[in-house]
Amino acid sequence: MQDATTPAAGxxxxxxxxxxxxxxxxxxxxxxxxxxILLVGLGAALLAPFAAxxxxxxxTPPGSVTAGQAVVLPADGWVVQTQDTDAVLLTRGGARxxxxxxxxxxxxxxxxxxxxxxxxxQEVPGARGFGGxxxxxxxxxxxxxxxxxxxxxxxxxxxxxxxxxxxxxxxxIAPSTTFSQxxxxxxxxxxxxxxxxxxxx
Amino acid sequence: MSAAVGGAELPRRARGVAGLPEWFxxxxxxxxxxxxxxxxxxxxxxxxxxRLVQSEPKAGPVTLIVWGLYAVPLLALILTVDYFEHEPWWxxxxxxxxxxxxxxxxxxxxxxxVQSILTTTEGLSFTTQWGAAIAGxxxxxxxxxxxxxxxxxxxxxxxxxxxxxFILGAVVGLGFQVVEDIVYTANVMATGAxxxxxxxxxxxxxxxxxxxxxxxxxxxxxGLGLGYALTRPDWxxxxxxxxxxxxxxxxxxxxxxxxxxxxxxxxxxxxxxxxGLPALLLLLALLQRAQRADSAVFLPALAAFADPMxxxxxxxxxxxxxxxxQRARSQARATGGWxxxxxxxxxxxxxxxxxxxxxxxxxxxxxxxxEELAQERYLLGHLPQHxxxxxxxxGTWSIVLGVGGLFVPVxxxxxxxxxxVGLLRARAAAxxxxxxxxxxxxxxxxxxxxxGVVLVAVAYSRTG
Numbered sequence: 176m177q178d179a180t181t182p183a184a185g186x187x188x189x190x191x192x193x194x195x196x197x198x199x200x201x202x203x204x205x206x207x208x209x210x211x212i213l214l215v216g217l218g219a220a221l222l223a224p225f226a227a228x229x230x231x232x233x234x235t236p237p238g239s240v241t242a243g244q245a246v247v248l249p250a251d252g253w254v255v256q257t258q259d260t261d262a263v264l265l266t267r268g269g270a271r272x273x274x275x276x277x278x279x280x281x282x283x284x285x286x287x288x289x290x291x292x293x294x295x296x297q298e299v300p301g302a303r304g305f306g307g308x309x310x311x312x313x314x315x316x317x318x319x320x321x322x323x324x325x326x327x328x329x330x331x332x333x334x335x336x337x338x339x340x341x342x343x344x345x346x347x348i349a350p351s352t353t354f355s356q357x358x359x360x361x362x363x364x365x366x367x368x369x370x371x372x373x374x375x376x
Numbered sequence: 377m378s379a380a381v382g383g384a385e386l387p388r389r390a391r392g393v394a395g396l397p398e399w400f401x402x403x404x405x406x407x408x409x410x411x412x413x414x415x416x417x418x419x420x421x422x423x424x425x426x427r428l429v430q431s432e433p434k435a436g437p438v439t440l441i442v443w444g445l446y447a448v449p450l451l452a453l454i455l456t457v458d459y460f461e462h463e464p465w466w467x468x469x470x471x472x473x474x475x476x477x478x479x480x481x482x483x484x485x486x487x488x489x490v491q492s493i494l495t496t497t498e499g500l501s502f503t504t505q506w507g508a509a510i511a512g513x514x515x516x517x518x519x520x521x522x523x524x525x526x527x528x529x530x531x532x533x534x535x536x537x538x539x540x541x542f543i544l545g546a547v548v549g550l551g552f553q554v555v556e557d558i559v560y561t562a563n564v565m566a567t568g569a570x571x572x573x574x575x576x577x578x579x580x581x582x583x584x585x586x587x588x589x590x591x592x593x594x595x596x597x598x599g600l601g602l603g604y605a606l607t608r609p610d611w612x613x614x615x616x617x618x619x620x621x622x623x624x625x626x627x628x629x630x631x632x633x634x635x636x637x638x639x640x641x642x643x644x645x646x647x648x649x650x651x652g653l654p655a656l657l658l659l660l661a662l663l664q665r666a667q668r669a670d671s672a673v674f675l676p677a678l679a680a681f682a683d684p685m686x687x688x689x690x691x692x693x694x695x696x697x698x699x700x701x702q703r704a705r706s707q708a709r710a711t712g713g714w715x716x717x718x719x720x721x722x723x724x725x726x727x728x729x730x731x732x733x734x735x736x737x738x739x740x741x742x743x744x745x746x747e748e749l750a751q752e753r754y755l756l757g758h759l760p761q762h763x764x765x766x767x768x769x770x771g772t773w774s775i776v777l778g779v780g781g782l783f784v785p786v787x788x789x790x791x792x793x794x795x796x797v798g799l800l801r802a803r804a805a806a807x808x809x810x811x812x813x814x815x816x817x818x819x820x821x822x823x824x825x826x827x828g829v830v831l832v833a834v835a836y837s838r839t840g
Contacts, residue, residue: 191676191735193536193673193735193736194534196532196533196534197399197402197403197530197531197532197533197534198528198529198531198534198606200402200403200529201402202401202402202404202405205402205403205404205405205406205529206405208405208406208409208529209405209406209408209409210405210409212406212409212410212413212522212525212526213409213412213413215518215519215522216409216412216413216416216417216478216482216519216522217412217413217416219482219483219485219486219515219518219519220416220417220482220485220486222485222486222489222490222493222515223485223486223488223489225489225493226488226489226490226492226493226496229492229493229496229497236495236496236497236498236499236500237497237498237499237502238499238500238501239499239500248495248499248500249500250500250501250504251501251504305568306568309566314492314495314496323568362567363500363504367495367500
């Protein structure tokens with residue numbers, strides 16, 4: 176047998192042997208390391224419920240606009256044109272976004288979108304949906320449904336965000352020439368909409 | 377099978393089998409923690425990939441293949457940094473899986489949660505501007521760094537130099553980078569964009585423009601810091617902690633800078649020059665130093681032979697880092713042609729393998745490396761020698777810059793300068809050596825550079 180200090184055949188003597196094997200760990204040290212790994216890893220995973228809990232505290236973000244129980248965060252450059260208890264109209268360079276709070280148990284998402292689509296047809300004749308319905312979840316963990324539409328000279332989107340006690344109906348309309356400049360804002364404002372769980376004071 | 381060979385292999389196998397249970401027992405809690413995190417994270421990442429393939433039956437799989445192939449050369453490049461001792465394949469695979477599936481899965485939900493918290497507390501305007509800069513580095517660097525620590529703890533052999541830490545960090549980062557690229561491409565496709573143009577644009581933006589100074593670099597820096605802390609037992613504890621903290625701070629700061637609107641807020645060449653290149657250059661400078669530290673671990677074993685037939689002092693010095701190894705191969709090529717360069721490369725490899733085998737007490741490995749070394753030494757001695765040719769490397773660079781000059785005039789001017797300086801130096805060197813000549817590449821590079829500059833000048837005068 177050859178010990179750690181004896182050189183192998185054909186190798187020089189006096190060479191310091193590098194320590195081999197894994198990092199020396201006792202079971203106790205390994206357990207502590209495992210707990211720390213879980214703390215960091217699961218801590219990151221638990222940020223999502225923490226964020227939702229923060230939402231549940233009904234914090235309205237700075238700069239937000241409230242329409243009924245719906246909270247909209249206007250993107251940069253969007254101005255509140257009119258606002259009443261249950262609705263708000265935001266505009267920017269010819270584009271407009273209307274959010275209406277409709278209290279009560281909401282209908283099925285398809286029905287809600289169809290109703291909103293019919294209303295949009297009256298305002299924008301010839302509007303046709305494209306790309307299908309995209310489902311999303313808002314920061315307040317409410318399900319939302321969005322559909323883009325286009326008409327001659329006009330492009331936009333309709334969406335609903337539903338909670339058990341009401342829904343926010345959103346209608347965004349923009350001239351086709353400027354839609355590409357505001358489309359990101361519109362999508363951000365729609366998917367970032369929050370629904371409050373208590374009466375606004 | 378000879379008795380000698382059987383006798384040499386038997387103790388190695390016995391050690392391996394006997395060592396496994398001890399390793400497994402001491403690492404059980406860590407393995408369990410990894411399993412728990414994998415169960416939490418992997419479904420989140422795989423869900424995104426599943427949706428991509430379902431919604432885009434053609435472009436989805438192509439996206440996975442494109443980004444998968446993109447990772448191959450980068451992985452090969454990362455692994456070549458550790459010249460002396462390669463990491464075990466399973467550890468590299470674990471690092472890739474951690475980065476690509478576990479860290480990404482956990483970061484997906486953590487990032488959106490942090491952005492949501494920022495929006496709630498600071499408003500949309502602040503989050504739009506700073507959300508990615510705060511959430512990205514904080515969540516992602518922490519989760520990727522955790523992967524490096526896990527790999528270091530699970531490794532079947534401890535780190536021997538900071539380079540080992542860099543390898544683990546860069547591989548974790550690469551895994552993360554590739555899967556994040558897939559997720560981002562899937563997100564763009566989900567907005568209704570044309571899937572093929574989405575893939576092309578994302579490949580240009582994230583693969584070409586941002587690919588070389590992204591997650592692999594950031595986490596590589598953290599790994600380097602961790603590597604210094606774990607391979608310097610003589611350092612005081614405070615200095616070891618400082619090395620880890622410095623690695624994390626460097627990774628976080630560079631990631632923050634890249635994501636933030638600070639200094640440059642546009643996606644063009646200024647972003648690369650101001651935010652990308654400095655990160656890569658910082659890493660390369662630190663790596664150069666770390667590679668020398670790596671060499672210092674193994675090369676004393678070669679010096680201990682005190683036998684020029686094993687390795688002369690000049691050969692030992694040339695093994696110190698990538699540049700000096702390259703220089704030695706270029707010299708061998710100048711007199712022995714391609715075969716000389718190949719033989720020199722194999723000689724260096726055999727010397728490095730011998731150094732590792734002797735340093736780690738691997739008698740069988742040492743015997744094999746000595747045999748290989750003797751063969752290459754014999755081959756080098758019998759190669760026909762011809763007079764040296766000077767200026768090959770400068771010539772190659774001037775050609776590359778000359779070709780670039782056909783598209784970017786400044787690069788062409790640079791090519792001309794490199795060619796002229798190379799010509800002057802090569803002629804001076806050739807004059808001092810009988811029979812030596814100047815590489816034709818320098819003339820080709822000079823011609824290409826001049827053509828590029830002239831073409832641009834003509835085009836400019838016509839438009840003007």
